[in-house]
Amino acid sequence: MTTRFPRIGDVALAAGVSTATVSRVLSAPDRVSANTRVLVLKAIEETGYRVNHAARNLRRRQAGGIVVLVPNLANPFFSQILSGITFAMATSGHNVLIADTRKGPNAEHRILDYLHNNRADGLIVLDANLPEDVLSAGDTPNYHPPIVFACEWLDADPRPTVTIDNEAGARLAIRHLADLGHVRIGHLMGPSDNILTITRARGARAALAELGLPIRDDWFLDGDFSLASGAAAARAWLALDDRPTAVFCASDAMACGFIGELHHKGVRVPDEVSVVGFDDIEIAAHFVPSLTTVAQPRVLIGETAARKLLALIAQGRERESATDASEVLPVQLVARESSAPPR
Amino acid sequence: MTTRFPRIGDVALAAGVSTATVSRVLSAPDRVSANTRVLVLKAIEETGYRVNHAARNLRRRQAGGIVVLVPNLANPFFSQILSGITFAMATSGHNVLIADTRKGPNAEHRILDYLHNNRADGLIVLDANLPEDVLSAGDTPNYHPPIVFACEWLDADPRPTVTIDNEAGARLAIRHLADLGHVRIGHLMGPSDNILTITRARGARAALAELGLPIRDDWFLDGDFSLASGAAAARAWLALDDRPTAVFCASDAMACGFIGELHHKGVRVPDEVSVVGFDDIEIAAHFVPSLTTVAQPRVLIGETAARKLLALIAQGRERESATDASEVLPVQLVARESSAPPR
DNA sequence: TGCAGCGATGTAATCGATTGCAAGTGATGC
DNA sequence: GCATCACTTGCAATCGATTACATCGCTGCA
Known part of the structure; x- marks a missing residue:
């Protein structure tokens, strides 16, 4: 002092x-x-x-940081994406602020604060299910810093996105189960208004149709990507008169919750039902049974989104404007113990 | 524009x-x-x-944010702590920067950058195993913003900490196993230089001694808190001539890895060996079998640490100095399926 | 009446780095 | 020998908000 x-x-x-x-x-x-x-x-x-960064940022008329909007920090799926983002941002000298959009009081207010209060030079949004007005580009457009969507996106939105091929991922999962001999295949979905839910369900339906397998609405179970909703879906599955012999879950968390609850009720996986997840979170390989799943290149997603955002920020300064919007990264099926031929 | x-x-x-x-x-x-x-x-x-926050911060001679140093963002254990921190910080208008201390290239350099480059008004450190010099208060003390340690800490360091009673937690776990009738109890430890490893192992030893149970070095297995190290420990356990009938693991992640690997090898939990974890991460309740564990008040830990740091920051401005250093929060045993009486 | 005291407001210096512009230097070319 | 140019460097304005200090008007009391 x-x-x-x-x-x-x-x-x-x-x-x-x-x-x-x-x-x-x-x-x-x-x-x-x-x-x-x-x-x-x-x-x-x-x-x-x-x-002194405050002085530098003041003079340069910038905030010196970007904000990442995450739907749920507790979901380990996101942490590797964040890893990729921080890596790419470290070299540019930008701070990375992470905001959980769902947790905590007046979360929405906090986000608007980030958006409007020039605390950030740009945004990476991993949660497209934010309140309408939050992301609407319509109002006071000059107040909005550039935005890149990653993983999730808004359907008719022109802003750049970094995503995976969700339909292809779903197809991989369904085909894998079909290859094992399953003909009665169900799907555990995410929240109904979510773009990932929609595309993965679409992919699953398309694959089932191509394979000539039954598409039964009562085999499409509702969830919300969480562990708890997977457990709830297990109870719904048990309550079915006529059950599918395999279930493709739209997230690994739900798959774990599903299997965990079935185990409580004395139903064995994959003996009585095969399960495939989506994401390949770290625990998938260690679960009991280890989880067959669709792997995403998470670090790459984060890095790509970060680079895209940096490009947009640089562009904004030079008053140009031309970015090829979307980038779709590949997925991969990882076969493990939770899927097996039907009895 | x-x-x-x-x-x-x-x-x-x-x-x-x-x-x-x-x-x-x-x-x-x-x-x-x-x-x-x-x-x-x-x-x-x-x-x-x-x-304009840059202008405000410049004039007020502050950075406008705090940094949280996390050893591994991918570990879901930390996300709820972060939740508590961001909640407490949101009201004070401080940004929260999250830095993964282990991942990414030149992580150490990034941390020093945060520390010295007046990007932060304060630090919350969740990883006490940083390189010596990084946290040493000795050099250029006026360059260091106030620091609060949470979860982990440095042993003879006077700076404030927010921790749980790790020894008590370990005792709870051991006593629980003893109450079930186990007399041959092992312990899967974290990295040897970690303060949590030391205190939990100490608590385990003390409890075993009090109960008059054997304390055998070959039953104290090495790990590093990770899933993979839990799996490795399972192989070590299998290789023992004379195995304990119960293992208390110093983290839930290791417990899951341990159980997962045993399952691969055809060993059932809790039939052949009981397992207790530590942390009560979300998946513990959904694992197969569901995991008996020692629960920590994570959100509270985060909130407490944040409040403490805010107090320190305010103090610094007024040039006073007097904070009662440590706070120890209580833990709780959650009994689930992974622990049962020995055969 | 006069003055202390208080609350509300304005004036202007200040925080610390960046950068447009201009000036100085030496080299090159004709 | 002079104009031109590239390259370095310095001067000083600037970014936008905060705040110490000054000012003003009013009340209340001696």
Whole structure:
């Protein structure tokens, strides 16, 4: 507390140059001669100088950070995506703020705060099911920083997205079960208004149709991606008169909840019913039984979204505008113990 | 892009007052008369004004955010702690930056960046196993923002901590197993240099001693809190000539990995061995079998740590200094299927 | 009447870095 | 020998909000 932080002026003094030169060494080193550059760097070292980001951001008219909107931080599926994002952002010097859109009081208010209060230079949205007005580009468009959607997206929205091929993923799952010999295949879905739910269910239906297998509405169970909803679906499955011999779940969490609850009720997987998940979260390989699932390149999704956002931010500064909107990354089926031929 | 953001001056103009008054309405409303206050608020509404945080932070000589250092974001154990932290911080207007200390390239460098580069007004550290120098208070103490340790801590460090009673938690687990009739009890530990590993192992040893049960070094298995290390420990357990009939694992993740691997090898839990975990992560209740474990009040831990940090930050500004350092929160045993009387 | 005291408001300096513009230097070309 | 150009560097305005200090008007009391 006794000594102040060194300012850029202190460095300039120590190096015998102007503050402008010090600043250039920091943000445009090639605009400074090699000699003075080492001089300044030595002075920075000696004084222990650190840039004051508030001052830099003020002058540069930027926020210095981006915000990631996550529907549920507790879901381990997202953490690897975040990993990819922070990795890509670290090199650009942007802070990464993570906001859980569902948890905590007045979550919606917090998000609007991020959106409008120029706290962020850009947004990565992993939750497309936000209240209408929150993401509507219509009102006061100049107040909105650039947005990239990842994983989820809004259907007729022109903004860039980074997604996986959900229909293809669902097809992989259904075909895998069919290949094992299943002909009675059900699907445990996510929340009905969710784009992932829609596309995965569409893929599942399409695959069933192609294979000439029955598509029965009572075999399409409702869930919300959570463990608890998987358990609830297990009870619904047990209550069916005429049960499918295999269930494709739209998330690994639901698959785990489903299997866990069945186990409680004395039903064995895959002996009595095969289960396939979606996401390949870390525990999938360690579950009992280990979970057959559709794997997503999560780190890559995060990295790609981050890079896209950085490009948009840079564009905004140069007042250009042209980004090829969407990127669709591949998925992969990982076969494990939870799926087997029907009895 | 055409129109600039309204500045505080625009609001002042619209309300017919000075910028000082507008600023006061925003940050000290009672220093302004009720009349002008409504006038100013209306003007803010009309102009759509938002404070520029960079300018505010610059003038107030603060960073406007705190950083949370997490050892592994992918571990769902941490997300609820983060939930508590963000909740408490939202009301204070601080941004919350989350940094994974283990993942990504040059993680250490990133942390030092946070620490020294006045990006943060304070730190919450959930990972006490950082490189020595990173957290050493010795060098250039005035460069360090206040730090609160949560969950983990450094042993002879005077800085405030928010923890649980790890020894008591371990005792609960051991006693539970003993109550079920187990006399041959092992312990799967975390990384050897970790304070949680040390205290939990100490509690386990103490409980075994009190109960007059054998304490055998070959029954203390090595792990690192991860799923994979739990699986490895299962193989180690299988390789023992003389096995314990129950294993207390220092984390739920390891317990799941342990059980999963045993299942692969055809060993049933709890029939052939009972397992108790630690943490009570969400999946514990849904695992097969559901996991007996020691539950921590995670949201409370996060909230408490956040409040403590805010107090420290406020203190720093007033140049006082007096915070009662530590807070120890209670734990609770949750009995489920993975523990049962020995055969 | 005069003055202390208080509440409300305005004036202007300040936080610390960035950057447009201009000036200085030396090299190159004709 | 002079104009031109590239390259470095410095000067000083600027980003937008906060706040110490000054001012003003009013009340209440001696």
